[in-house]
Amino acid sequence: MKKIMRHFFTLSLTIAAMLSVISQSFAQSEKTYDLGFQEAATPVAERMHDFHTLLLYIITGISVFVLFLLIYVVVRFNAKANPEPSQTTHNTLLEVLWTGIPVLILIVIAVPSFKLLYYTDRPVDPEMTLKVTGYQWYWGYEYPEYDGLSFLSYMIPDEEIDPATQKRNLSTDNVVVLPVDTTILVQVTAADVIHSFAMPSFGIKTDAVPGRLNETWIRITKPGTYYGQCSEICGTNHAYMPIEIKAVPKDEFEAWIEGAKDKFAMNDQPGTTQTAFLQ
Ligand SMILES: [Cu+2]
Incomplete structure (x- = not known):
């Protein structure tokens, strides 16, 4: 029995390590179709991924353990194999263990979970603010x-997409530009x-x-273009209000701001009724 337990323990650790490596390698690749997370671009996302790795080890261990027990039984x-069943009904040690160990596992999960929750909640000394307003079905910034x-940002419709530089259902007409290494509320x-x-x-x-x-906060660590989408079913064109954010070095951001002030001086005031291209 001891030997089996030792083999089983080694096996579950190996499987957990393999799963972790596989999920990370998928997360880092830049193929059209992917598994796992998009690459983390803020400290919050990095911590979320670390927390996910911890959970992956725990759930893999538990699943393999339960599977082993089932097969063993x-x-x-x-x-x-066992024609005369044992009449045992209680085992104090076993009962204490199968109550105590799950409690310990929950505590091991709860502590980093709450730490992360509060870390994501509020920025420390934000340097600038981005205000986002959701509309049916576009975003205002x-x-x-x-x-x-301020300006509004619409999805580029399929027939106007330039496949060389834009992504279908993700690219927008007015891209949100933000500086890297800046704490943004x-x-x-x-x-x-x-x-x-x-x-x-x-x-x-x-x-x-x-x-x-x-409120939430971001501090983008790597320059690049990032995409997101509306994640609350909000009506007919819910799937067609993507978010496109371009993170650039600070000096480039200042230059963009000057140009954007001129570009958006007259038009696209949030709150005005826009006729969406999809209507
Ligand atoms: Cu929406």
Whole structure:
């Protein structure tokens, strides 16, 4: 029995390690179709991925252990192998263990889980603000610290997509540009129905609720273009209100701000009724 347990323990560790390696290698690849997470681009997303790895080890261990018990019982205690069943009904040690160990496992999960939850909640000394407003079915963005710069952002329809530079159902006409290595407070609200501002690479998914101002934060660590989508079923064109965020070095961001102030000075004021291309 001891030998079996030792083999079983080694086996479960090996399987957990293999799964972890596989999921990470998928996460890092940049193929069209992928498994696992998009690459983490903020400290919050990095911590989420670490937490996921911890959970992966735990659930793999538990699943393999339960599977082993099932197989062991089926083989060892079937009517043929064990014609005279034991009459034992209680085992104090076993009962204490099967209560105590799950409690310990839950504590091991709860501590990092709460730490992460509070870490994602509030930024420490944000340097700028991005205000996001969800509309049916597009997004509005405001930069309050930059003379109230604001614009609306629509998905590029299929017939106008340039496959060389744009992604179908993800690229937008007005891309949100943000500086890297800057702590950004993200305020999220909506003007009609409930939407949800979700950016997988940033580890955020914040509900956009009319009449409420929800907050989260990002600090993008790598320049690049990131995509997200509305994650709250919000009506007919829910699937067609993507988020495209381009993270650039700070000086490039300042230059973009100057151009954007001119570009968006007259048009695209949030709140005005726009005729969506999909209607
Ligand atoms: Cu929506």
